[in-house]
Amino acid sequence: MAPAPYLVFDGVAKYFGDLEVVAPFFNLTIKRNEFVVFLGPSGSGKTTLMRMVGGLETPSVGEIRLDGLPIGAPDRERGMVFQSYSSFPWLTVSENVAYGMKYRHDMTPERKKKRLDHYLELVGLTDFADFYPNKVSGGMRQRIAIARTLAAGSEVLLMDEPFGALDAQRREGLQLELRRIHRQDAKTIIFVTHDVDEAVFLADRIVVFSKRPARMLEDVDISAELGPDRTIALRDSEQFFKLRTRILRMVRAATGEEEKV
Amino acid sequence: MPGGTLHGAPPPGAINSQQSRLRDHRVTIIKATVSAAPHAPAANAASTPRPLRRNPPRNQFFAFRGTLSKRAQILTAIGSTLFVLAVWELSTRLGLINATFLPPPSVTLETLWNMILHKNLLMHAGISTLRIWVAFALAVIMAVPIGIAMSSFRGVGAALEPIVDFIRYLPVPALVPLSIIWFGVGETTKIFLLWLGTFFQLVLLVADDMRRVPQEYVEISYTVGARPRQMLTDVAFRAMLPSLFDNLRITLGWCWTYLIIAEIVAADTGLGFVIWAARRYMNTSEVMAGVVAIGLIGLVTDQILRLVHKRLFRYL
Numbered sequence: 001m002a003p004a005p006y007l008v009f010d011g012v013a014k015y016f017g018d019l020e021v022v023a024p025f026f027n028l029t030i031k032r033n034e035f036v037v038f039l040g041p042s043g044s045g046k047t048t049l050m051r052m053v054g055g056l057e058t059p060s061v062g063e064i065r066l067d068g069l070p071i072g073a074p075d076r077e078r079g080m081v082f083q084s085y086s087s088f089p090w091l092t093v094s095e096n097v098a099y100g101m102k103y104r105h106d107m108t109p110e111r112k113k114k115r116l117d118h119y120l121e122l123v124g125l126t127d128f129a130d131f132y133p134n135k136v137s138g139g140m141r142q143r144i145a146i147a148r149t150l151a152a153g154s155e156v157l158l159m160d161e162p163f164g165a166l167d168a169q170r171r172e173g174l175q176l177e178l179r180r181i182h183r184q185d186a187k188t189i190i191f192v193t194h195d196v197d198e199a200v201f202l203a204d205r206i207v208v209f210s211k212r213p214a215r216m217l218e219d220v221d222i223s224a225e226l227g228p229d230r231t232i233a234l235r236d237s238e239q240f241f242k243l244r245t246r247i248l249r250m251v252r253a254a255t256g257e258e259e260k261v
Numbered sequence: 262m263p264g265g266t267l268h269g270a271p272p273p274g275a276i277n278s279q280q281s282r283l284r285d286h287r288v289t290i291i292k293a294t295v296s297a298a299p300h301a302p303a304a305n306a307a308s309t310p311r312p313l314r315r316n317p318p319r320n321q322f323f324a325f326r327g328t329l330s331k332r333a334q335i336l337t338a339i340g341s342t343l344f345v346l347a348v349w350e351l352s353t354r355l356g357l358i359n360a361t362f363l364p365p366p367s368v369t370l371e372t373l374w375n376m377i378l379h380k381n382l383l384m385h386a387g388i389s390t391l392r393i394w395v396a397f398a399l400a401v402i403m404a405v406p407i408g409i410a411m412s413s414f415r416g417v418g419a420a421l422e423p424i425v426d427f428i429r430y431l432p433v434p435a436l437v438p439l440s441i442i443w444f445g446v447g448e449t450t451k452i453f454l455l456w457l458g459t460f461f462q463l464v465l466l467v468a469d470d471m472r473r474v475p476q477e478y479v480e481i482s483y484t485v486g487a488r489p490r491q492m493l494t495d496v497a498f499r500a501m502l503p504s505l506f507d508n509l510r511i512t513l514g515w516c517w518t519y520l521i522i523a524e525i526v527a528a529d530t531g532l533g534f535v536i537w538a539a540r541r542y543m544n545t546s547e548v549m550a551g552v553v554a555i556g557l558i559g560l561v562t563d564q565i566l567r568l569v570h571k572r573l574f575r576y577l
């Protein structure tokens with residue numbers, strides 16, 4: 001893996017009218033195939049940063065470049081799992097997942113069908129394939145969104161608190177699978193979460209943000225300490241535990257930061 | 262059941278006197294019900310204050326968003342209709358209302374039947390319905406793309422909004438003279454007036470339906486690689502379809518208002534003509550029959566469209 005810059009935030013700031021959401025100037029360089037987790041207080045601007053990568057918002061100042069080229073309109077190259085995890089009510093569960101591949105003309109229908117079955121199975125929705133979204137639970141709808149984005153096969157995955165509404169077991173399963181997909185398909189992933197445990201388990205690198213306006217407080221290289229392979233056993237190791245405590249302190253400091261001012 | 266209250270009680274050390282009294286009270290009640298139970302339940306239950314009062318079930322007939330069986334709903338609908346008809350019939354039969362001005366339902370129905378048999382009522386109804394559907398189809402075909410364009414593209418919206426909003430407020434009857442000057446008294450005038458009454462309203466309704474399509478749907482579509490046109494047809498249009506259908510159903514109803522105006526002014530066929538001709542001879546029962554015919558056509562059309570809506574949008 002060549003450590004060439006892949007996704008670059010170059011002197012970025014973002015304002016919504018008078019509201020400063022990303023403080024000037026935000027700089028971050030993400031390598032190809034890196035798994036970066038954004039951690040920070042709610043309302044700090046993490047979603048906004050992701051939406052800018054997705055091309056759904058434009059930076060007020062500065063530039064975001066992917067593979068050397070400035071980011072423009074949204075595209076399949078940068079897939080998103082939205083925080084609201086919506087699905088289309090007029091499509092069944094499996095049609096919703098298949099929608100992720102609708103505009104892929106580089107795949108045969110047989111290939112699409114295989115992928116569809118695979119991702120439905122992966123998120124545990126095979127038995128609900130023919131249900132409409134209004135007949136399944138919130139957690140299942142979230143899994144529809146995850147499966148759809150994975151099926152789309154984007155180079156960069158932007159995941160905004162994607163496992164929030166899932167039960168612990170399903171969550172752990174999907175975390176392992178996401179790590180596997182990341183290693184196998186060479187994806188670059190930005191993942192937002194509130195859960196420090198999840199962050200440490202998944203990340204190659206954790207970026208800790210301040211309260212709004214978002215500033216980078218810490219940039220922790222997790223892979224340097226835990227290595228690239230993540231197994232369930234890792235969760236019980238002392239190493240993991242210590243790292244998690246360290247990150248937790250950083251997040252507490254970030255949240256309490258403004259109380260001192 | 263009463264034991265459940267104990268679970269909520271705070272630990273003895275942490276309670277103040279008031280809570281303690283409350284707790285003691287509960288305990289006595291529980292003791293009372295427990296000891297009373299084996300002996301004579303009915304007699305004792307009456308003398309013991311009940312520890313927990315459950316709310317009596319609400320009367321579903323008047324409960325806000327209550328549930329009522331399909332059968333009960335249909336029976337209620339039939340019942341209320343029959344009641345109104347009976348009051349109407351009786352008030353004319355008893356002479357409370359002059360039957361010359363308001364013929365009773367029985368007479369109206371009889372007239373309706375006679376008009377079907379001898380006065381070509383069905384043909385008139387057919388012509389009116391045809392006019393409505395032609396004008397309505399024309400309005401829909403034009404309004405749907407324009408409305409979508411207005412809310413999808415800021416430029417189109419900015420350009421058209423003032424014009425549409427202005428014309429929308431013009432009362433159709435005020436434009437009858439102009440329309441006759443332009444198109445004469447033939448079919449064109451009638452179609453034009455109907456179109457005028459619905460097209461501009463529809464444009465704004467369609468634009469609004471499109472505006473209400475959640476932004477997330479659009480973003481999902483783009484981030485899996487849809488081009489803007491694909492997003493519009495595959496997602497935005499599809500998402501607005503149920504509310505569009507509803508708006509079309511409602512607008513179709515308005516068409517009848519404008520139709521009658523058009524047929525009264527310039528026509529020798531159609532239900533509006535029939536009603537207006539009967540008025541000239543003070544033939545109230547024929548006027549009433551014509552009005553009832555319109556109501557029946559409207560009712561049937563609306564029910565059919567509702568059924569189609571249900572079939573098309575099962576996922577809602």
Ligand SMILES: Nc1ncnc2c1ncn2[C@@H]1O[C@H](COP(=O)(O)OP(=O)(O)O)[C@@H](O)[C@H]1O
Pocket residue numbers: 016019021040041042043044045046047048049212
């Ligand atoms: N389109 C928008 N217009 C105005 N304010 C916005 C918009 N999107 C987000 N914000 C505001 O920006 C701030 C950061 O939001 P967000 O990026 O969603 O934070 P996070 O994802 O870290 O919780 C919030 O105060 C939010 O209200």
Ligand SMILES: [Mg+2]
Pocket residue numbers: 043046047048083160
């Ligand atoms: Mg967020």
